[in-house]
Amino acid sequence: MKFATKTIHAGIEPDPSTGAIMTPIFQTSTYAQEGSGNHKGFEYARTQNPTRSALEKNLAALENGTDAICFGSGLAAMDAVMKLLKPNDEIISTNDLYGGSYRQMVRVYEPFGLKPKFVDMSDPKSVEKIITKNTKLLWIETPTNPMLNIVDIEKICKIAKKHNILTCVDNTFASPYLQNPLDLGADIVLHSATKYIGGHSDVVHGCLIVKDAELAAKLHFIQNACGAVPGPMDCFLILRGIKTLHIRVQRACENAAIVAKFLKKHPKVSSVNYPGFKSHPGHKIAKAQMRDFGAMVSFDLKSDSFENAQKVLSNTHLFTCAESLGGVESLIGHPASMTHASIPKEERMKVGLTDSLIRLSIGIEDVDDLIEDLEKALEQI
Numbered sequence: 001m002k003f004a005t006k007t008i009h010a011g012i013e014p015d016p017s018t019g020a021i022m023t024p025i026f027q028t029s030t031y032a033q034e035g036s037g038n039h040k041g042f043e044y045a046r047t048q049n050p051t052r053s054a055l056e057k058n059l060a061a062l063e064n065g066t067d068a069i070c071f072g073s074g075l076a077a078m079d080a081v082m083k084l085l086k087p088n089d090e091i092i093s094t095n096d097l098y099g100g101s102y103r104q105m106v107r108v109y110e111p112f113g114l115k116p117k118f119v120d121m122s123d124p125k126s127v128e129k130i131i132t133k134n135t136k137l138l139w140i141e142t143p144t145n146p147m148l149n150i151v152d153i154e155k156i157c158k159i160a161k162k163h164n165i166l167t168c169v170d171n172t173f174a175s176p177y178l179q180n181p182l183d184l185g186a187d188i189v190l191h192s193a194t195k196y197i198g199g200h201s202d203v204v205h206g207c208l209i210v211k212d213a214e215l216a217a218k219l220h221f222i223q224n225a226c227g228a229v230p231g232p233m234d235c236f237l238i239l240r241g242i243k244t245l246h247i248r249v250q251r252a253c254e255n256a257a258i259v260a261k262f263l264k265k266h267p268k269v270s271s272v273n274y275p276g277f278k279s280h281p282g283h284k285i286a287k288a289q290m291r292d293f294g295a296m297v298s299f300d301l302k303s304d305s306f307e308n309a310q311k312v313l314s315n316t317h318l319f320t321c322a323e324s325l326g327g328v329e330s331l332i333g334h335p336a337s338m339t340h341a342s343i344p345k346e347e348r349m350k351v352g353l354t355d356s357l358i359r360l361s362i363g364i365e366d367v368d369d370l371i372e373d374l375e376k377a378l379e380q381i
């Protein structure tokens with residue numbers, strides 16, 4: 001089945017009891033048993049829920065995996081991956097990543113004995129240099145949030161295999177429509193489905209997708225034992241969002257390419273981070289491992305002050321100033337004070353995450369209106 005067909009049909013059957021074409025929202029916490037242990041495959045809704053099962057089948061198909069495991073948020077999905085590790089295990093992660101992922105590794109799991117190290121993963125040699133016998137997980141985010149750096153998934157996964165290390169790729173910025181890390185050798189794919197997969201800014205949700213039965217069993221065990229499961233209504237909304245994933249991401253990518261070009265030429269803009277530019281250091285790798293270059297763009301101002309960034313943020317009307325990304329509506333954000341505020345300033349500055357960096361999540365509105373909105377806001381500085 002091709003991708004566009006999978007979004008609509010994979011894992012989805014009309015409801016056998018009524019013929020309902022949409023997967024019903026099974027809003028129940030438990031299931032009747034004819035006697036102890038004599039049931040229809042469903043015992044208790046933390047363990048199994050038919051709406052969640054349909055979504056998990058669909059997500060597994062979108063990422064060419066065998067199993068998907070859903071959670072109440074992207075960070076809850078990450079938390080399950082961390083629980084595969086034990087004290088003194090080392091994690092090597094991209095040094096430019098979502099602030100909340102950094103915070104979970106450093107502020108939650110370091111006190112439990114995990115040892116995260118952050119490097120520029122766009123340089124595979126620098127990853128291999130710091131691998132030790134205790135390295136148990138490589139945490140890849142690509143494109144990175146918010147600098148839009150590109151990591152060569154295939155190369156990093158080859159290094160990991162050589163050293164018998166697990167790999168997890170946070171595929172949130174690309175979406176399964178643009179990039180499928182399991183095909184490139186990754187062991188686990190993570191999505192904050194809150195973003196492109198849901199696509200309508202109305203649900204917080206996360207998932208992991210794998211293709212190894214043993215790993216799937218471990219993660220299903222953690223999902224059930226620790227309990228960070230999503231509710232059936234949220235699973236239904238994500239399933240509904242997925243049906244238009246390919247169309248939404250296509251349009252958002254087209255818009256992003258036009259917005260990025262506009263910003264690059266703008267006299268008040270000093271730099272634009274967008275992997276679709278030939279001059280982007282990861283352009284060739286992005287072209288090889290992604291279907292398009294994504295719909296996230298970040299840029300810096302020539303007058304590099306926090307105040308000027310704030311002026312731009314408070315003067316757009318179509319771009320709403322908000323955290324999150326990947327919805328049909330365009331958003332504008334200030335990573336230093338919003339999504340990446342939990343990363344110490346000296347760490348942020350090392351990767352170019354300055355106080356004047358602005359991040360855009362390009363939606364699917366008419367691109368002429370988006371450009372006019374940015375033009376007017378940039379006039380204010």
Ligand code: P1T
Nearest residue numbers: 073074075098172192194205323324339
């Ligand atoms: O918000 P949640 O569903 O828990 O997902 C966390 C997460 C994980 N990975 C990446 C790459 C992310 O961008 C996020 C969430 N990011 C934002 C809310 C943001 O505005 O960047």
